Each structure stands twice: as structure tokens, then as C-alpha cells.
Amino acid sequence: MAESVRLIIDGEHADVPRGTSVAAAILNRGTWGFRRSVEAEVRGPLCGMGTCQECRLEINGEPHQRACMAMCVDGMVVRTGRASD
Amino acid sequence: MSESTADAVIIGAGIVGAACALVLSSHGVRCAVIDAGIVGGGATSAGMGHVCVIDDSEPQFALSSLSVGLWRELRDRLPRGAEFDGCGTLWIAANAAELDAAGRKAERLAARGIRAELLDGASLAQAEPRLRPGLAGGLLMPDDSVVYAPVAARWMLDQAEAAGSRVRLGGSVVSIGPSRVGLENGESISAPWIISATGVWAPQLTPGLPVRPRKGHLAISDRYPGLCRRQLVELAYITHAHGHSDESVSFNLQPRPTGQLLIGSSRQYAGHDPAVEPRVLALVLARAIDFVPALAGVHITRAWTGFRAATPDSLPIIGPHPAQPRLLLATGHEGLGLTNSLGTARLVASHMGLEPAPIDPTPFLASRFRSAIHG
Amino acid sequence: MEHRHAKVVVIGAGPAGLAAAARAGEHGCSVLVIDDNPDSGGQIWRGDHGLRARTWRARCAAAGVAFVHETAVIGESAPGTLVAGRPRGPMRVRFERLVLATGARELFLPFPGWTLPGVFGAGGLQALVKSGFDVRGMVIPVVGSGPLLPVIAAYLRGRGARVPIVAEQASAASMRGLATGLLGAPAKLIQAIRLRAALWRTPYRTGYWPVQATGEDRVREVKVSNGQRTLTIACDALACGFGLVPNIHVASTLGCHITEGRVDVSDLMRTSREGVFAAGEALGVGGVECALVEGEIAGLAAAGAEDEAADLRGRRARARAFAGALSDAFRLREELRRVVDDATVVCRCEDVRWGRVRARSCWRDAKLQTRCGMGPCQGRVCGPAMAFLRGWRVGDSRPPVYPAGAKDLAVALGSAGASAAPDERGLRERTNMEPER
Numbered sequence: 001m002a003e004s005v006r007l008i009i010d011g012e013h014a015d016v017p018r019g020t021s022v023a024a025a026i027l028n029r030g031t032w033g034f035r036r037s038v039e040a041e042v043r044g045p046l047c048g049m050g051t052c053q054e055c056r057l058e059i060n061g062e063p064h065q066r067a068c069m070a071m072c073v074d075g076m077v078v079r080t081g082r083a084s085d
Numbered sequence: 086m087s088e089s090t091a092d093a094v095i096i097g098a099g100i101v102g103a104a105c106a107l108v109l110s111s112h113g114v115r116c117a118v119i120d121a122g123i124v125g126g127g128a129t130s131a132g133m134g135h136v137c138v139i140d141d142s143e144p145q146f147a148l149s150s151l152s153v154g155l156w157r158e159l160r161d162r163l164p165r166g167a168e169f170d171g172c173g174t175l176w177i178a179a180n181a182a183e184l185d186a187a188g189r190k191a192e193r194l195a196a197r198g199i200r201a202e203l204l205d206g207a208s209l210a211q212a213e214p215r216l217r218p219g220l221a222g223g224l225l226m227p228d229d230s231v232v233y234a235p236v237a238a239r240w241m242l243d244q245a246e247a248a249g250s251r252v253r254l255g256g257s258v259v260s261i262g263p264s265r266v267g268l269e270n271g272e273s274i275s276a277p278w279i280i281s282a283t284g285v286w287a288p289q290l291t292p293g294l295p296v297r298p299r300k301g302h303l304a305i306s307d308r309y310p311g312l313c314r315r316q317l318v319e320l321a322y323i324t325h326a327h328g329h330s331d332e333s334v335s336f337n338l339q340p341r342p343t344g345q346l347l348i349g350s351s352r353q354y355a356g357h358d359p360a361v362e363p364r365v366l367a368l369v370l371a372r373a374i375d376f377v378p379a380l381a382g383v384h385i386t387r388a389w390t391g392f393r394a395a396t397p398d399s400l401p402i403i404g405p406h407p408a409q410p411r412l413l414l415a416t417g418h419e420g421l422g423l424t425n426s427l428g429t430a431r432l433v434a435s436h437m438g439l440e441p442a443p444i445d446p447t448p449f450l451a452s453r454f455r456s457a458i459h460g
Numbered sequence: 461m462e463h464r465h466a467k468v469v470v471i472g473a474g475p476a477g478l479a480a481a482a483r484a485g486e487h488g489c490s491v492l493v494i495d496d497n498p499d500s501g502g503q504i505w506r507g508d509h510g511l512r513a514r515t516w517r518a519r520c521a522a523a524g525v526a527f528v529h530e531t532a533v534i535g536e537s538a539p540g541t542l543v544a545g546r547p548r549g550p551m552r553v554r555f556e557r558l559v560l561a562t563g564a565r566e567l568f569l570p571f572p573g574w575t576l577p578g579v580f581g582a583g584g585l586q587a588l589v590k591s592g593f594d595v596r597g598m599v600i601p602v603v604g605s606g607p608l609l610p611v612i613a614a615y616l617r618g619r620g621a622r623v624p625i626v627a628e629q630a631s632a633a634s635m636r637g638l639a640t641g642l643l644g645a646p647a648k649l650i651q652a653i654r655l656r657a658a659l660w661r662t663p664y665r666t667g668y669w670p671v672q673a674t675g676e677d678r679v680r681e682v683k684v685s686n687g688q689r690t691l692t693i694a695c696d697a698l699a700c701g702f703g704l705v706p707n708i709h710v711a712s713t714l715g716c717h718i719t720e721g722r723v724d725v726s727d728l729m730r731t732s733r734e735g736v737f738a739a740g741e742a743l744g745v746g747g748v749e750c751a752l753v754e755g756e757i758a759g760l761a762a763a764g765a766e767d768e769a770a771d772l773r774g775r776r777a778r779a780r781a782f783a784g785a786l787s788d789a790f791r792l793r794e795e796l797r798r799v800v801d802d803a804t805v806v807c808r809c810e811d812v813r814w815g816r817v818r819a820r821s822c823w824r825d826a827k828l829q830t831r832c833g834m835g836p837c838q839g840r841v842c843g844p845a846m847a848f849l850r851g852w853r854v855g856d857s858r859p860p861v862y863p864a865g866a867k868d869l870a871v872a873l874g875s876a877g878a879s880a881a882p883d884e885r886g887l888r889e890r891t892n893m894e895p896e897r
Contacts, residue, residue: 016592017592019498019591019592020591020592021588021591021592021593023588023591023593024588024589024591024592024593024594025592027588027593028592028593028594032577032578032677032678033577033677033678034577037575037805037808037811038308038343038809038810038811039811041575041805041811042577042677043575043577043808044577044578044678045580045584045588046568046579046580046581046584046808046841047565047566047568047581047583047584047841048580048581048583048584048585048586048587048588048591049497049503049565049583049584049587050496050532050862051565051837051840051841052568052581052584052808052837052840052841053809053835053836053837053863054808056836062382063307063309064307064308064384064836064863068584068587068588068591069496069497069530071498071591123821123822123824123825123828124825124828124829125828126824126828130828166829166830235828235829236828236829239829254821255821304866306866307836307863348866361858361859363535363536363537363538363543363859363873363874364537364873364874364875366859366869366873367537367869367870367871367872367873367874367875368870368874370866370867370869370870370873371870371874373866374866374867374870380866380867381865381866381867382865382866382867383865383866384836384863384864384865384866385860385863385864385865385866385869386835386836386838386860386863387834387838387858387859387860388858388859388860389858
């Protein structure tokens with residue numbers, strides 16, 4: 001079993017194997033909506049490789065971070081679903 | 086070879102040409118608006134979209150305050166996409182000297198019926214908490230506004246078309262004869278009046294016009310709603326000469342209704358190369374961060390440049406060409422093309438005898454540069 | 461701010477970048493590879509420990525090639541100096557020769573429902589699974605177009621998903637043309653047979669394309685059609701891609717000539733800019749074989765070994781010819797232009813719908829009048845879609861290449877970039893502080 005890291009996603013602890021992307025960690029919790037679009041539609045990851053910007057969310061208080069490009073690290077705080085991000 | 090007629094040909098579908106089409110067609114004038122590119126493809130789309138009263142000279146004050154009022158009258162008719170936002174301008178005084186100057190400016194403006202509210206340091210910090218601490222104060226101009234110019238221009242042309250004018254895009258004008266305009270493809274349009282609203286390209290069609298491109302850099306961010314409320318501009322220009330240096334950078338921050346932040350700005354006499362210059366972009370961003378430290382982490386999604394049509398005395402050229410009385414020039418607005426477009430259109434209408442002049446037209450006449458223009 | 465310097469700098473650590481880096485390194489050049497991802501391999505070799513991936517990684521290591529990962533090139537501060545963004549701040553990289561191996565991204569075409577959560581790019585879903593997304597037990601149709609669809613379907617099955625269908629929009633007739641073409645490429649044929657074996661329980665339907673995805677808060681069902689028959693397939697997620705689009709933003713920002721969405725190169729992979737080479741998918745989608753040989757040519761030419769580079773031109777021509785046959789076989793059908801309805805979002809960043817954008821006269825007019833392509837992805841998704849749907853020329857990329865922090869940009873692009881922040885006094889002296897108009 002790979003070494004695991006613990007982060008906080010939407011206020012709840014999540015333990016994931018090291019090397020897991022933030023996007024994968026969120027999807028694995030059953031959360032498919034990552035952000036709200038400018039017209040408040042719920043959106044989730046599309047391209048998985050950093051170009052489409054659909055998986056943007058807040059990481060450690062910084063908005064507009066790409067969940068597919070960020071790797072989970074210990075103590076990371078992730079927030080999904082902010083309106084009009 | 087196709088030949089058509091109109092009451093007036095307007096060359097240029099930027100905000101100035103579009104405003105002329107709007108005003109003239111409201112007088113029943115059937116305009117033919119021609120542009121080599123798309124609606125608002127030049128300075129109209131490159132600029133910030135700031136509509137503001139500027140009082141650095143009497144004529145500029147007259148034209149800009151007239152125009153700001155006309156924009157307010159238009160606000161309820163504009164489509165949502167024009168993003169009219171009466172957010173006002175907050176001029177920032179960095180030190181006591183600037184605040185003193187701001188106080189005098191407020192008095193001058195008040196005497197002329199323009200609302201202007203002086204803020205001390207504490208009130209400024211309360212009004213815009215993300216400004217760096219320790220600033221001396223500011224001058225709030227609540228009647229200034231922000232408009233998304235390309236959509237406003239498109240709407241003005243739609244109104245003109247509904248009133249019987251037509252818009253011809255993708256057609257390059259190659260000749261302006263008396264009462265006739267020739268296009269690249271051989272087409273020609275005859276009209277008793279020709280209006281050249283060609284901005285920075287004016288000297289190509291009417292040689293000798295003292296209009297020079299003055300390059301500007303802008304950057305826009307991702308969405309950060311609420312980071313600031315007003316258009317924030319540094320006031321340092323009051324204590325510094327408003328000159329024609331080859332390069333200058335000033336702090337200018339605009340909250341878009343989308344939550345994006347438009348960050349400016351620079352002025353350069355640097356030829357026609359539209360490339361974004363990394364050094365200049367860096368200066369623009371650094372200056373903005375200096376005033377609003379919270380901008381440091383803001384994601385910049387795009388940077389671009391545009392060219393303002395600058396004249397030697399910073400006033401636009403509005404009125405008949407010295408050698409062709411029925412060729413009306415409407416160019417040279419530098420960075421105030423959006424603001425002054427509506428006032429310019431009224432002056433153009435008055436030169437055509439359609440309405441009385443709303444302000445003294447003399448300071449804007451091309452004949453003030455007589456030595457430079459030989460018909 | 462960190463400064464790096466190498467004789468040959470390579471942007472992109474996919475097959476083309478690795479081949480270029482290895483070849484230039486083997487000729488004695490100092491080589492630095494800059495890559496956006498946590499590991500080398502690009503999208504195609506992400507997490508791949510197959511023989512070829514291992515071989516090229518080993519050759520890079522043996523040649524002393526240096527890597528910086530999780531680093532995205534965002535611009536150029538002065539000719540020959542790249543600026544790159546990283547999680548821990550910007551860096552500057554000076555180069556004498558540059559190889560652009562920026563790869564490709566997926567082409568997404570809009571259809572009603574494509575914005576629902578759970579509709580992933582096909583390659584996008586594979587990338588997410590490789591980074592830990594657990595798809596065991598999920599029902600995932602794979603739809604769209606291109607040779608990667610069966611590869612991805614097989615991968616998803618291998619990771620425990622059920623793939624009820626692979627729907628390829630290209631017709632069986634055009635696929636048959638490809639089968640003949642395959643005989644000339646044994647490696648490809650073997651690969652195809654292997655895939656067939658892996659997919660033996662998955663129907664591979666040609667001539668079917670997605671027309672609608674539905675679901676409340678995420679996708680639950682997809683409809684695919686062949687123009688006469690529509691199949692409705694219940695699903696937990698949808699993998700959907702229509703082929704690949706060359707990534708040209710870096711090349712374009714550096715001033716290299718672009719023609720029809722591809723970087724222009726000579727037969728030795730020289731771009732229009734002196735000292736700058738390009739290889740792989742950025743020149744037009746060609747697949748791994750093509751990327752590898754072009755990477756080798758670019759790396760050799762960048763190292764000055766032009767004769768050796770020239771010897772590889774025949775191999776490249778064959779690889780490109782095969783790529784051409786592939787792209788003919790998978791040509792996108794007319795009907796895909798008619799799947800969108802007026803309410804379909806085309807630009808996902810700005811929620812611009814087809815009904816608003818379709819009447820515009822060109823890409824720039826659409827940008828100015830509707831905000832299409834003006835969001836943070838800068839038209840990387842909707843641009844190629846609009847190029848397909850309306851035939852527009854789409855191509856005005858503007859710096860920064862990727863969204864970057866204002867301070868990082870100010871520091872890295874500025875002439876005072878060596879210090880932590882621009883010198884404030886120097887800044888004031890250089891400015892005249894006029895009002896913006």
C-alpha cells in the first residue's frame with residue numbers, strides 16, 4: 001500500500017495515496033461538481049491535463065487552482081463549488 | 086463596378102464612427118458605415134472602457150462632461166452585454182500634496198456642477214480596503230462609469246441600421262474624393278458628407294493630420310469579485326506635468342461587472358508594433374501591485390496592446406478638413422475615444438447643420454494645425 | 461527567482477521532447493527539459509513503464525539531461541530567456557537553442573449535455589485515472605473519434621470500468637481504408653491486434669456519434685446516433701474526444717510562424733525563428749512514431765549534427781504519411797456540425813451558447829461581441845470547436861501562455877527580475893504618472 005497523505009476537502013478529512021491528484025481525490029469521494037460556471041451551472045473536470053480550466057477550485061485559500069494539475073499533499077485545504085469562480 | 090449612394094459615408098466602425106451613425110441616423114440621415122475590419126476592432130476593443138470627466142483643459146472638460154452626461158442618458162437603452170456600470174472613478178492621492186491638489190480640483194468641478202467628493206485617508210481605506218495602507222485620500226467622481234465598448238458600438242450600429250443606415254464591413258477605403266469614397270474592390274459610395282472616424286489610421290486617408298499612435302498595454306485577470314468597487318486611478322498626474330514623454334506607466338484598475346480586473350496602463354510613442362513588451366507589462370503590473378498589494382496573487386489570463394490616436398495638444402480633431410469642407414474629421418481622441426464619442430457625434434451633427442453646437446467647436450477644429458495639413 | 465541555463469532547452473517531456481533531449485545530450489550539449497506535469501512522458505506515456513518509454517528515459521538520464529517538472533512556460537522576458545511558472549514561484553531559463561515539443565490536446569466538440577459533470581475527455585479521463593481516480597465498477601461509454609478511443613477503452617476496462625460501447629464517428633468505409641494502410645506499418649498492426657484482443661467484449665461501432673448527454677447533477681445517460689438509429693446508453697461517466705489539436709501557444713507567443721494551426725518547420729525541424737526548433741504533435745497530429753523521429757531530428761539539428769539529422773528524414777516522411785492516412789480515416793463528419801442547438805454552451809469558461817455565437821462573422825468578432833474564448837482557457841477548448849463548426853481561422857494567442865500570478869509576471873518579465881520585487885524607486889523614476897484615458 002502506497003504511503004498516504006491527509007488533506008481536507010470541503011471541511012472533511014480525506015486520506016489518499018501519495019501521487020493522487022486533487023481532482024482524483026475529489027472524484028473518489030463522489031463529488032462530481034467542482035465549480036459553478038458564470039451562469040451557475042455545475043461543472044467538473046474535462047481535459048484532465050491542465051488546459052480546459054473546468055476543474056478550478058480553491059486550494060489553501062487561493063481561488064482558480066486547477067485540481068487536475070495539483071497533487072495532494074499533507075495539510076492541504078481544498079474547497080469546491082464556489083459560485084461564479 | 087458597383088456604385089451606391091447615401092446621405093453620409095462614415096469611415097470607421099469603432100466607437101466614434103458608431104456614435105456618429107447613431108446620432109446622425111436619429112436625424113434621419115441615411116449613413117453608410119464602412120470598416121476594413123470588424124465593429125470595434127481597433128482602439129475600441131483595446132481600451133479600458135472608462136467613461137470619465139477630464140479637466141486638464143477647458144475644451145477637454147467641456148467635451149468630456151457633455152459626453153459623460155450623454156452616456157448616462159443612454160444607459161437604460163444599452164444592452165446588458167454593454168456592461169454599463171456606474172461605478173464611478175476614485176482618483177487616488179498618494180500624499181498630502183496630491184490630496185491638496187485633489188481638494189482644489191473638487192472645488193473647481195463643484196463650481197461647474199460636477200459631483201466630486203473628497204475622501205480623507207480613513208474614508209479612502211474604508212471605501213476601498215484593498216488599497217495599500219497610508220494613502221492620503223482620494224477624489225470620488227460618482228458619475229463616471231464603465232462601458233464595454235465593442236458591444237456598445239455594435240448596438241449603436243444596430244440602431245442606425247434600424248433607422249435606415251447600412252454597415253459595410255470588410256471593405257478597405259482607398260480614396261476619399263469630394264462626395265465620394267472608393268473601396269479597394271473598386272466599389273464606390275457617393276454621399277454629400279463624408280466622416281472620417283478612423284482613429285489612428287486617419288493620416289493614411291488624410292495625409293498631414295498630426296495623429297500619432299500612442300501604444301498602451303493592458304492586462305486582465307480571472308474573476309475576483311469584490312476586490313475593488315470603483316475604477317481606481319492614481320492622481321499623481323496633478324502634481325506632474327501632463328506631458329508627452331516617450332514612456333509612462335500609471336496605476337489604473339477597473340473592476341469588470343464579471344468580477345475580472347482590468348489592469349493598466351502604459352503610454353508609449355513606440356511605432357506601430359503591437360507586440361506585448363514584457364518589460365512594460367511588468368511595470369504596469371508592478372505599479373498596480375504597489376497600490377493594491379492583494380493583486381500580487383491574482384491570475385492574469387491575458388495581456389494585450391492597443392494604439393491611441395494622439396494629437397500634439399491632447400485634444401481630438403472634430404470638424405471639416407481644411408481643404409474639403411464636406412469631409413468631417415472625427416479622430417485624435419487619444420485615450421478618450423469611448424468617453425468623447427457621444428459628444429463628438431453631436432459636434433459632427435452640428436457641423437452638418439442638423440443641430441446647434443452643444444459646446445464651442447472651435448478648439449477641436451483641424452484648422453488649428455493649419456501648418457501641418459495641406460489639402 | 462531561480463535562473464537556469466542550457467545550451468538546448470526543450471519544452472515538453474513527451475516522446476518528441478524526450479527524443480530531442482536525449483539526442484542533443486548525446487552530442488554533448490547541456491540540455492534542460494521543462495514540463496508542466498509531475499513526471500516525464502507527456503500525455504501518451506503518463507505513468508507508462510513500457511519498453512520505449514523506459515528506453516528514452518534511460519537515454520536522457522545517461523546523457524545527463526536535466527528536468528524541471530510542474531513548470532509551465534508562460535512567456536519570454538527577452539529574446540533567449542524564457543519565463544516559466546511553478547508552484548513555488550517563477551523561474552527564468554536562458555537557451556541557445558530551443559526545441560518546442562508541446563504536444564497536443566484533445567479536440568472537444570459541443571453537443572447538448574456535454575458540460576455535465578462526468579463528461580470527460582477520453583484522454584482526460586485516462587489522465588485522471590492515472591492520477592488516482594478509481595473507476596472500478598463504473599459504466600463508461602467511450603465516444604468520439606480517433607485511434608486513441610479503443611486504447612482508452614481498453615485502459616478503462618483494465619482499471620475495472622465497464623465499457624458498454626466504443627462509438628467511433630468515422631464510417632466503416634473510411635476505416636477499411638485504414639486497414640489496408642496498416643499493412644505497411646507492422647508495429648501498428650500488432651498494436652491493433654492487441655487492442656482487439658483487449659476489447660473483445662466491447663462493441664466497437666463505427667458511424668455512431670454522440671448527440672446528447674443527460675442527467676440531473678451529472679451525466680446518467682448518453683445518446684449516440686448513426687443518423688437513422690439512436691442508441692440510449694445508461695452510464696456513470698462518459699469518455700468523449702474527437703481527436704487531437706496541436707498545442708501552438710508557446711510557439712505563437714515566441715513569434716514562430718503558424719499555418720492552419722500547426723507550427724511551420726523545415727525538414728530539419730527549424731521554425732521560422734532562428735535557433736528555435738519544433739517537433740511532434742505541435743506540427744500536426746502524427747502519433748508517437750512521428751513524434752519520436754521528429755524529436756530526434758530536432759535534437760540532432762539543435763546540437764549541430766545536421767547530417768545525422770538529415771538521415772532521419774525518410775523515416776519521418778513514412779511516419780507522416782501514416783499519420784495522414786489516419787487523419788483521413790478519422791475525418792470528422794458533417795453531421796457533427798449539426799448536433800449543437802442554440803442552447804448548447806460552446807465556450808465553457810464564459811457560458812457562451814451556440815445561438816449567440818453562430819451568427820458572428822469571425823473568431824475575433826465572436827470574442828468581442830459574445831466573450832467566446834475570452835475566459836481563462838483562452839479559447840483552447842472553444843477555439844478549435846468553432847474552427848470546426850464555422851470554419852473560422854482561430855489563432856490570436858496572447859501572453860501569458862497560461863494564467864499566471866500578477867506578481868510572478870511582474871518579477872519574471874521585468875528588467876529588475878533578479879531581485880525579489882521590482883525596485884520601487886527605480887520604477888517611480890521611470891514613470892511620468894499620467895492618468896489613463
